[in-house]
Amino acid sequence: MKTLKCSDVGFDCAAVVTAETVEEVLAQAAAHAQKVHGVPVTPEMAEEIAEKIQEK
């Protein structure tokens, strides 16, 4: 499983996104950032976020 902590991306947030693939984590993270933080994820941000994804 791929895991991404929202706090690792720089938000003061306890949310954790887990999914089978990097693409799915990015999709969920983008939806979360938009909905919860009101932040649209740019391609540049998506690249940074992808580097924070951990294998668990």
Ligand SMILES: [Zn+2]
């Ligand atoms: Zn968050």
